[in-house]
Amino acid sequence: xxxxxxxxxxxxxxxxxxxxxxxxxxxxxxxxxxxxxxxxxxxxxxxxxxxxxxxxxxxxxxxxxxxxxxxxxxxxxxxxxxxxxxxxxxxxxxxxxxxxxxxxxxxxxxxxxxxxxxxxxxxxxxxxxxxxxxxxxxxxxxxxxxxxxxxxxxxxxxxxxxxxxxxxxxxxxxxxxxxxxxxxxxxxxxxxxxxxxxxxxxxxxxxxxxxxxxxxxxxxxxxxxxxxxxxxxxxxxxxxxxxxxxxxxxxxxxxxxxxxxxxxxxxxxxxxxxxxxxxxxxxxxxxxxxxxxxxxxxxxxxxxxxxxxxxxxxxxxxxxxxxxxxxxxxxxxxxxxxxxxxxxxxxxxxxxxxx
Amino acid sequence: xxxxxxxxxxxxxxxxxxxxxxxxxxxxxxxxxxxxxxxxxxxxxxxxxxxxxxxxxxxxxxxxxxxxxxxxxxxxxxxxxxxxxxxxxxxxxxxxxxxxxxxxxxxxxxxxxxxxxxxxxxxxxxxxxxxxxxxxxxxxxxxxxxxxxxxxxxxxxxxxxxxxxxxxxxxxxxxxxxxxxxxxxxxxxxxxxxxxxxxxxxxxxxxxxxxxxxxxxxxxxxxxxxxxxxxxxxxxxxxxxxxxxxxxxxxxxxxxxxxxxxxxxxxxxxxxxxxxxxxxxxxxxxxxxxxxxxxxxxxxxxxxxxxxxxxxxxxxxxxxxxxxxxxxxxxxxxxxxxxxxxxxxxxxxxxxxxx
Numbered sequence: 001x002x003x004x005x006x007x008x009x010x011x012x013x014x015x016x017x018x019x020x021x022x023x024x025x026x027x028x029x030x031x032x033x034x035x036x037x038x039x040x041x042x043x044x045x046x047x048x049x050x051x052x053x054x055x056x057x058x059x060x061x062x063x064x065x066x067x068x069x070x071x072x073x074x075x076x077x078x079x080x081x082x083x084x085x086x087x088x089x090x091x092x093x094x095x096x097x098x099x100x101x102x103x104x105x106x107x108x109x110x111x112x113x114x115x116x117x118x119x120x121x122x123x124x125x126x127x128x129x130x131x132x133x134x135x136x137x138x139x140x141x142x143x144x145x146x147x148x149x150x151x152x153x154x155x156x157x158x159x160x161x162x163x164x165x166x167x168x169x170x171x172x173x174x175x176x177x178x179x180x181x182x183x184x185x186x187x188x189x190x191x192x193x194x195x196x197x198x199x200x201x202x203x204x205x206x207x208x209x210x211x212x213x214x215x216x217x218x219x220x221x222x223x224x225x226x227x228x229x230x231x232x233x234x235x236x237x238x239x240x241x242x243x244x245x246x247x248x249x250x251x252x253x254x255x256x257x258x259x260x261x262x263x264x265x266x267x268x269x270x271x272x273x274x275x276x277x278x279x280x281x282x283x284x285x286x287x288x289x290x291x292x293x294x295x296x297x298x299x300x301x302x303x304x305x306x307x308x309x310x311x312x313x314x315x316x317x318x319x320x321x322x323x324x325x326x327x328x329x330x331x332x333x334x335x336x337x338x339x340x341x342x343x344x345x346x347x348x349x350x351x352x353x354x355x
Numbered sequence: 356x357x358x359x360x361x362x363x364x365x366x367x368x369x370x371x372x373x374x375x376x377x378x379x380x381x382x383x384x385x386x387x388x389x390x391x392x393x394x395x396x397x398x399x400x401x402x403x404x405x406x407x408x409x410x411x412x413x414x415x416x417x418x419x420x421x422x423x424x425x426x427x428x429x430x431x432x433x434x435x436x437x438x439x440x441x442x443x444x445x446x447x448x449x450x451x452x453x454x455x456x457x458x459x460x461x462x463x464x465x466x467x468x469x470x471x472x473x474x475x476x477x478x479x480x481x482x483x484x485x486x487x488x489x490x491x492x493x494x495x496x497x498x499x500x501x502x503x504x505x506x507x508x509x510x511x512x513x514x515x516x517x518x519x520x521x522x523x524x525x526x527x528x529x530x531x532x533x534x535x536x537x538x539x540x541x542x543x544x545x546x547x548x549x550x551x552x553x554x555x556x557x558x559x560x561x562x563x564x565x566x567x568x569x570x571x572x573x574x575x576x577x578x579x580x581x582x583x584x585x586x587x588x589x590x591x592x593x594x595x596x597x598x599x600x601x602x603x604x605x606x607x608x609x610x611x612x613x614x615x616x617x618x619x620x621x622x623x624x625x626x627x628x629x630x631x632x633x634x635x636x637x638x639x640x641x642x643x644x645x646x647x648x649x650x651x652x653x654x655x656x657x658x659x660x661x662x663x664x665x666x667x668x669x670x671x672x673x674x675x676x677x678x679x680x681x682x683x684x685x686x687x688x689x690x691x692x693x694x695x696x697x698x699x700x701x702x703x704x705x706x707x708x709x710x
Contacts, residue, residue, distance in 0.1 A: 006679060006690040006703070024379050027402045029679075030690025030703060046404035047382045285687065285708070300684060307662050324361060324384075328654050332640070335361040335385025348361070348385060353640070 001093040001199070003298035004070050006030030009049075010296065011069030013056065013083070015042030017336035017346065018273050019075035023047045025281075025289035031297065036065045043337040044075070059086045066092045073250060073296045077104045077271050078151065095199075095296045096250040100271030103246065107149045107180050110268060117245045119238045119266045122257065123183035130167040133181060137161060140183035146170055148177045154344070155216015185265055187257035191225045193239035194277040196251045196291040199298045203243060204291075205236045206284060207306050209276045211255070217344060221276045221312045222354075223283070231262045242269060251292040253277060275346070279312040280304075282332045282351040309354040320347030356448040356554070358653035359425050361385030364404075365651065366424030368411065368438070370397030372691035372701065373628050374430035378402045380636075380644035386652065391420045398692040399430070414441045421447045428605060428651045432459045432626050433506065450554075450651045451605040455626030458601065462504045462535050465623060472600045474593045474621045477612065478538035485522040488536060492516060495538035501525055503532040509699070510571015540620055542612035546580045548594035549632040551606045551646040554653045558598060559646075560591045561639060562661050564631045566610070572699060576631045576667045577709075578638070586617045597624060606647040608632060630701070634667040635659075637687045637706040664709040675702030 004010075010026050012019045015037030023033040023044050034050035035042070045051035050068065054061035062083055066072055071093045074084075077100075084098035103113045111121050125136035127146065137144050148157035159170050161181070171179065190213065194206045209221035225232070239254040253274030255267040273288045281287025286294075286302030294301055315327070318341050327333050331352035341347055359365075365381050367374045370392030378388040378399050389405035390397070400406035405423065409416035417438055421427055426448045429439070432455075439453035458468045466476050480491035482501065492499050503512035514525050516536070526534065545568065549561045564576035580587070594609040608629030610622040628643045636642025641649075641657030649656055670682070673696050682688050682705065690703035 003679070006675070007692065007694065020382065024382055024402070027375065027379055027692065028689050030675075030692050032401055032692065046387055047379070047402050049401035299679060302687075320361070320385075324358070324654060328384075328649065328657065332657075334383050337362065337382065337385050337387065339362065 001071060001298060003199075004031070007032070008070040008297070009034050009068060010293065011036060011066055011072040012044060012048075012075055013037070013072065013079045014075035015039055015044040015051075016075060017043050017338070019044030020047055020336060021278075021281075021289045021334070022073075022075060022273065022292060025287065026293045028290065029293060029297070029299075031293065034065065034069055036062065041339070046337055056080050056083050059083065062087060063090055066090070071095060071296055071298075073292070074101070075272055077101060081105070096248045096252070096271055097246065099246050100248060100252070104269055104271050105150055107147055107152070107268070108178075111180070113245075114242065114266045114269070117238070117241045119242060119254075120264065121266045122185045125181045127171070127179040127181050129176075130171045133161065133167040133171070136181050137163060140181070143184045144181045145184065146174060146179050146181050148174050148179050150177070155213075158216065185257045186259065187265070188260045189226070189258045190255065190267070191227060191235065191258055192221075192253050192255045192274065192276040193235050194251060194253050194274055194280070194288055195236070195239040195243055196288070196295055196301050197243040197248050198295045198301050199249050201244070202301060203240050204301045204304050205239060206277060206280050206288065206304050208232055208235060209279065209312070211276050215344070217314070217316065217346075218275050219314055219316075221279060223279060223306065223310050227258065228262070231258065231264065235264055238264065238266065250295045251277070251288050275314065275349075276312075278334070278349050279310045279351045283307055283310040283353070311352050311354055313350045313352070314346055315348040315350060317341050317343045317345050317347065356426065356653060358554075359386070362387070363425040363652070364389050364423060365648065366391060366421055366427040367399060367403075367430055368392070368427065368434045369430035370394055370399040370406075371430060372398050372693070374399030375402055375691060376636075376644045376689070377428075377430060377628065377647060380642065381648045383645065384648060384652070384654075386648065389420065389424055391417065396694070401692055411435050411438050414438065417442060418445055421445070426450060426651055426653075428647070429456070430627055432456060436460065451603045451607070451626055452601065454601050455603060455607070459624055459626050460505055462502055462507070462623070463533075466535070468600075469597065469621045469624070472593070472596045474597060474609075475619065476621045477540045480536045482526070482534040482536050484531075485526045488516065488522040488526070491536050492518060495536070498539045499536045500539065501529065501534050501536050503529050503534050505532070510568075513571065540612045541614065542620070543615045544581070544613045545610065545622070546582060546590065546613055547576075547608050547610045547629065547631040548590050549606060549608050549629055549635070549643055550591070550594040550598055551643070551650055551656050551659075552598040552603045553650045553656050554604050556599070557656060558595050559656045559659050560594060561632060561635050561643065561659050563587055563590060564634065564667070566631050570699070572669070572671065572701075573630050574669055574671075576634060578634060578661065578665050582613065583617065586613065586619065590619055593619065593621065605650045606632070606643050630669065630704075631667075633689070633704050634665045634706045638662055638665040638708070666707050666709055668705045668707070669701055670703040670705060672696050672698045672700050672702065
């Protein structure tokens with residue numbers, strides 16, 4: 001695929017806030033954006049030049065839509081692999097590709113893939129039924145987290161387990177779905193690497209944020225992370241190896257647990273722009289959304305120079321309903337245009353300069 | 356009008372690049388945007404949630420459209436005053452209002468209004484026909500600029516005159532339209548004040564850019580302007596007085612000629628976000644587009660802290676067609692999504708960090 005010129009159309013699979021922010025960044029670069037998603041009136045479609053309503057499994061509708069796009073990307077990792085493959089088979093450029101979906105959609109495949117790239121993870125075991133739980137749980141010291149292999153996000157599809165728990169009930173609570181059991185990690189902090197890789201294989205990492213989760217949902221990201229240069233470099237090298245192994249084009253986020261001694265254990269990666277990078281447009285020469293669009297368009301990456309220390313706070317559910325005056329006085333505000341403030345739902349974020 | 360909540364709809368009269376960048380800023384704050392303009396496929400409509408196609412003189416269509424808006428603003432100063440007045444008469448909040456249109460659309464009214472605010476301008480005279488030219492031209496030292504009172508922009512509708520020129524031909528070349536004759540000003544530099552005024556009357560000025568025009572079109576804005584604090588304060592005070600006099604809500608730009616001795620002569624003002632403020636989103640805590648949307652929405656203004664020295668370069672006509680890779684490597688690029696690169700047409704801009 002040749003580098004796109006301004007005026008070209010970038011297709012985005014998915015209509016949520018990440019698509020909205022990607023569309024905004026694409027508009028700044030002079031591109032048109034076409035959204036494909038099953039929801040009417042979604043946040044991304046309201047800032048895009050076109051919106052096709054359809055199921056991700058409707059290959060015919062997808063192909064119809066993609067005819068009007070010069071490149072297709074996605075804003076979430078649960079786009080069916082088959083959808084991406086069908087587009088690719090029809091000669092459409094899908095960036096970052098089908099493989100990142102395939103790998104990231106299944107925690108077991110993902111962990112194995114990370115390890116095949118030389119990236120350490122927490123201990124884990126494949127769980128097909130309750131009978132599979134006891135042995136690895138004891139091996140992990142009598143504690144672990146049972147996670148569905150697929151479709152978990154923001155702490156959903158997970159349960160903590162300890163020796164003696166009712167494994168059958170626990171597995172049933174996760175719909176008896178194929179799972180993995182993960183060892184508990186006594187981490188000292190969580191960080192993520194947000195890396196961009198362009199079409200010629202050049203990569204750039206944003207400064208690492210330290211991430212704080214509450215109830216499994218990201219609440220706050222702070223930069224700098226406080227990690228030493230040495231640990232930071234190891235984390236960046238791991239993200240580079242992962243991106244390279246998938247011949248990835250775009251922005252990718254790799255999350256790590258950091259142990260007291262500096263050991264890095266990869267948790268998971270997202271084949272897309274990431275919540276923990278939402279501070280980048282405000283604090284850096286190039287933001288993650290623009291960076292993703294540049295890569296996907298075949299443009300060179302922009303500089304990731306960070307101008308100041310920064311924190312990003314997610315606004316969940318009704319937190320985004322306090323009078324906007326109050327919110328707006330306290331940093332750079334981004335709201336996602338979601339119509340309903342369900343509890344725990346990501347409604348917006350605030351970026352505050354520190355220092 | 357009460358302060359708007361996220362999810363409210365901001366109507367914008369006009370579909371050009373300023374509307375596009377305003378729409379992008381509104382989207383970041385969680386607003387929907389509805390564009391009204393006579394052009395199909397305009398830059399702003401492609402990033403907005405709704406687009407009504409209609410003439411600015413079609414009051415019925417305007418009122419229909421405005422029913423879906425919680426507030427209406429505009430992105431260019433040639434919206435007919437009658438359109439704004441009809442909306443206001445129907446109970447719709449139009450910010451910054453009808454008066455700024457009325458004043459800024461006619462150079463004679465504008466100059467008189469500036470002077471009534473205590474703001475000095477270059478000498479000028481009203482010209483209704485060629486016979487009116489000679490006397491003031493001699494008074495101005497035998498040189499002047501003949502400008503149509505209405506519809507001039509980017510150097511259009513202007514002609515330099517000197518004693519002995521064919522005044523009849525010169526006036527005919529401007530379609531015999533009502534004009535003013537302006538004295539030539541031996542300015543040492545040009546600057547502009549970009550001021551925002553919110554619904555409770557608070558104002559904030561961005562740091563003043565120094566502006567360089569080529570063939571009447573802005574080519575480059577540089578910040579800081581190099582002006583002394585004392586001169587800067589006088590310029591800001593003038594802009595504040597102008598905004599106050601019109602009970603203005605939103606962003607306004609007032610352009611000045613600066614003489615060697617620090618004398619400020621106002622040239623013209625634009626009742627809208629301004630090309631000479633295009634560096635603000637990249638260099639400041641709040642950009643001019645967000646600032647305008649905040650004011651129009653009834654929100655408090657954001658901080659205008661500037662993080663670094665900066666220059667903004669307009670990309671005119673084919674300058675935006677050089678391979679985008681090359682452009683993108685050289686600063687933060689914004690392209691307007693215009694379909695055709697006519698000579699001299701503003702196609703995009705580059706913001707470069709300096710220092």
